[in-house]
Structure formats: C-alpha cells, structure tokens
Amino acid sequence: MAEALVKPQPAMRATMKRAVSLLLAALLAGCSTMVPKGPQQAPPPPTKQPGTTQPGRLPEDQRDRVAVLVPLSGPEAGIGQSIANAANMALIDSGGQGVRLTMYDTATGAAMAAQKALSEGNKLILGPLLSDDVRAIAPIAAAQHVPVVAFSNDVSVAGSGIYLLGFTPTESVDRIVSYAKERGLGRLAALVPNGVYGRRASNAMLRAAENTGATVVSMQSFDRSPASLTTAIKRLGDPKGYDALLIADNGRIALAAAPLVRKSGSAAKLLGTELWNTEPQLAASKVMSGAWFAAVSDGLYSQFAGKYRARFGKGPYRLSSLGYDSVLLAVRISADWRPGTDFPLDRLADKGGFSGVDGAFRFDRDGIAERVLEVKQIGMGGVTVVSPAPQGFGDQ
Structure with a gap:
C-alpha cells in the first residue's frame, strides 16, 4: 500500500494539530457550527462492532485503532457511559478521521476487555477508570x-x-498550600481520610510545607464515620494553634467537618483539594464561605457540559472530561502514527504538554499527569476564581 494512502503527509500534520487547537477555542467561544441546537441521538453504532465510532470515511486499514475501557454495565455504568459519550464527542468534534475508537466494558472483567481489545488490533488503550482494573490489565x-x-x-x-x-x-495540595502561605497563612493543620488518597495528600502537604516554609502543626486521620471525624477534629489540638486547615476529602465530608471545626473554636481558613470541585452544595453552606480549594478550571468544561447535555439529553459526570481529553490527545498524536504500527510512545513525553477541556496537562517521568490549577473561593451562592491557572507550563 502506498504511503500516501496510509497516513497524512507532513504538510497535513500541522493542519491536523491546528484543528485540535481550534476545536478547544470553539468550545470556549460556543461556536455555533459545533454546538447542537437541540437534543440529538448518540452516533449510531457501526454494523460490525458495537461501540465503534466512525466519523470519517477512511478505510479500516487507514485508521489508528484506539480502545476505550470503561464500565458500561453494573454499578459504575453511569460514569462509564458518560466517559464513553465524551470520547465519542471528542472524535466527532475534532474530525479525527484517522482514529477508530472502540468501547469495551470492564464491568464484565477488565482483563477480558483488554485481551479482546488487543486481539482486535488496538494499539492504544484509554482507561480503565478503577485502579484495580488498571492493575489487572497492566501486564496484558x-x-x-x-x-x-x-x-x-x-x-x-x-x-x-x-x-x-x-x-x-x-x-492540588501543593497549589493550595503555596497560595495560603503567600497570603500569610503558614501554620497548617490537616484532616485526611484513611486510605490511599489520604496518604498521598498527607505526603503532598508535608512536601509543600517544606518547600514553602510553612509548618504543619497537626495532621489527623479519620475513617469517614461521624464519630471518627469528630475525634480527629478534637485531636487537632489548640484551635488557635493553626491558621489554615486542609480538609483533604470530598465536598460532602467538608460540609460535615466545617461546622465541627467552628464549634471547636477554630477560625482557621478552610482549604480543600480537587475533590471539592464536584460538590455544588459547598456554595450553599454559610460555614464554607471564604474557603479556598485548588482544581482545574471549569471554563472550557462548562462549554463541554452544555454541548454534552444538548447531544445526550442530560448532563455529564465531571470525570467525563477525561474521556474527551484522552481522545483529543490520541487524535493529535495520530498525525505522527502510522496505522498498524506501535503507538509512538515518545510523543507522550512532550514537555510542551497537551490541551484539553480541563486545561493544559503533560505527563511527568513517572507517567502521572501534571496540570495547571486555579484557586477558587467559595462564597454564598457561588464559587469565584481568586488565582487563575497559568496559561501553560512555562508560566509556573
């Protein structure tokens, strides 16, 4: 097969990359040519393989095969389907004719889903969602x-x-601790849940405090029960001994902890992590007013959510943006990826990073996404940005 039939040539690659950038700009601007004017059906399934999106007319052997592994049945089906819908949206919105996307259900077994995806020739896997599923497919x-x-x-x-x-x-912990220290809040305390997330947040806070010159005066763990949370707050010690308190858990826990913290006599500034970004009730709580947390910007996400609602008739799960952004990444890299060959792994190490609904991101040497975050302040009836995210990694 002639090379010209297999992949767009160098003269076209810049055009394809520019298309992805223009897509993000159109999301922000609410471009009328991209936003459906009313509820629409999801893209119809192909005749051969359910779950395969075919927005273009390129033959099978001229498209890079990408698998999306998410739960499409069982208790996590709602979020899995939302991610899958977002992935389909990204492929259609970006005009990614060089990518063939297929969904695989991890609820019936992540290892089985990965084996099927690989047997069908997929050279890149997006997902899974759960860490246990990631462990299951990693060796495969x-x-x-x-x-x-x-x-x-x-x-x-x-x-x-x-x-x-x-x-x-x-x-998010590093960003919020740095922001607090810059504003004179250098005596820190923390409430962290037992488990992996809590351990990561604890380690991150200790490192951030060391790097900024702040002091962690108390750190208490809890098991998310009311009694355990109450005990942890009492163990924080002198309520006047710290001027900022990190509640490193979701918004529901923050709503339960904040009144207890105030009842203890503490007037400390409440700080939160990216988990607070998914809890709309925070802005309705008087006791949470003035609290800060660090998270990705919701600017482009709001545009994305509007498009999603118009297309599927209901709002997306917040994590659905991961499906959208991962497909944008695949479409961008497809310009340098000849169908049927191994994925160009070196492209994931691009220090300039990638752009998506959740802003700029890039992978560090450990394979973990680095992101640019903004600091938000909770007020009665709403959330405002008090420290915008950098435009790119060169601004950090």
Missing part, C-alpha cells in the same frame, strides 16, 4: 507493548507503560 498491555492512558487517580499504578490522566491530590 505490557506484553503487547501497548501503552495505557488510564483515568485512575491512584499514582501507585503508574509507570511501565501506564500513564495516569486522573486528578491526583499532589498538585
């Missing part, structure tokens, strides 16, 4: 030299061909 993908861009936030599964696109606590 490694044996075939197929990289995995997973949606998990468990950094312990990264490395050896596994790249994590999920939101991890390390950067």
Whole structure:
C-alpha cells in the first residue's frame, strides 16, 4: 500500500494539530457550527462492532485503532457511559478521521476487555477508570507493548507503560498550600481520610510545607464515620494553634467537618483539594464561605457540559472530561502514527504538554499527569476564581 494512502503527509500534520487547537477555542467561544441546537441521538453504532465510532470515511486499514475501557454495565455504568459519550464527542468534534475508537466494558472483567481489545488490533488503550482494573490489565498491555492512558487517580499504578490522566491530590495540595502561605497563612493543620488518597495528600502537604516554609502543626486521620471525624477534629489540638486547615476529602465530608471545626473554636481558613470541585452544595453552606480549594478550571468544561447535555439529553459526570481529553490527545498524536504500527510512545513525553477541556496537562517521568490549577473561593451562592491557572507550563 502506498504511503500516501496510509497516513497524512507532513504538510497535513500541522493542519491536523491546528484543528485540535481550534476545536478547544470553539468550545470556549460556543461556536455555533459545533454546538447542537437541540437534543440529538448518540452516533449510531457501526454494523460490525458495537461501540465503534466512525466519523470519517477512511478505510479500516487507514485508521489508528484506539480502545476505550470503561464500565458500561453494573454499578459504575453511569460514569462509564458518560466517559464513553465524551470520547465519542471528542472524535466527532475534532474530525479525527484517522482514529477508530472502540468501547469495551470492564464491568464484565477488565482483563477480558483488554485481551479482546488487543486481539482486535488496538494499539492504544484509554482507561480503565478503577485502579484495580488498571492493575489487572497492566501486564496484558505490557506484553503487547501497548501503552495505557488510564483515568485512575491512584499514582501507585503508574509507570511501565501506564500513564495516569486522573486528578491526583499532589498538585492540588501543593497549589493550595503555596497560595495560603503567600497570603500569610503558614501554620497548617490537616484532616485526611484513611486510605490511599489520604496518604498521598498527607505526603503532598508535608512536601509543600517544606518547600514553602510553612509548618504543619497537626495532621489527623479519620475513617469517614461521624464519630471518627469528630475525634480527629478534637485531636487537632489548640484551635488557635493553626491558621489554615486542609480538609483533604470530598465536598460532602467538608460540609460535615466545617461546622465541627467552628464549634471547636477554630477560625482557621478552610482549604480543600480537587475533590471539592464536584460538590455544588459547598456554595450553599454559610460555614464554607471564604474557603479556598485548588482544581482545574471549569471554563472550557462548562462549554463541554452544555454541548454534552444538548447531544445526550442530560448532563455529564465531571470525570467525563477525561474521556474527551484522552481522545483529543490520541487524535493529535495520530498525525505522527502510522496505522498498524506501535503507538509512538515518545510523543507522550512532550514537555510542551497537551490541551484539553480541563486545561493544559503533560505527563511527568513517572507517567502521572501534571496540570495547571486555579484557586477558587467559595462564597454564598457561588464559587469565584481568586488565582487563575497559568496559561501553560512555562508560566509556573
């Protein structure tokens, strides 16, 4: 087969990369040519393989094969389907004719899904969502030299061909601690949940404090029960001994902890992580007013969510943006990836990073996504940005 029939030539590659950039700009601008004007059906399934998106007319052997592994049945089906829908949107919106996308259900067994995906010739895996599923497929993908861009936030599964696109606590803790210290809040305390996330957040806080010159005066863990949370707050010690308190857990836990913290006599500034970004009730709580947390920008995500709602008739799960951004990444790299060959792994190490609905990101040497984050402040009835995210990694 002639090379010209297999892949767009160098003269076209810049055009393809520019198309992805223009896509993101159109999302932000609400481009009328891209936003459906009413509820629409999801793309119809192909005649041969359910779950395969075919937005272009290129023959099978002229497209890079990419698998998306998410739960499409069982208790996590809602979020899995939302990610799959977002992945389909990205492929259609970007005009990614050089990519063939196929969905595989991990609820029936992640290892089985990975084996099927590899047997069908996929050279890149996007997903899975759960860390246990990532562990299950890791040796299977490694044996075939197929990289995995997973949606998990468990950094312990990264490395050896596994790249994590999920939101991890390390950067959000570092960002919020640095911001607090810059504003004179240098005596820190923390409430962290037992488990992997809590351990990561604890380590991140200790490092961030050391790097900024802040002092961690108390750090208490809890098991998310009301009694345990109450005990942990009492063990923080003198309520006047710290001027900022990190609640390194989701917004629901923050809503439960904040009144107890105030009842203890503490007037400390409340700080949060990226987990707070998915809890709309925070802005309705008087006791949370004035709290800060660090997370990705919601600017482009709001545009994406509007498009998603118009297309599928309901709003997306917040993590669905990972499906969208991972496909944008695949489309961008497809310009340098000849169908049927191994994925060009070196492209994932691009220090300039990639752009997506959740802003700029790049993978560090451990395969973990680094992101640019903004600091948000909770107020009665809304959330405002008090420290914008850098435009790129050169601004950090």
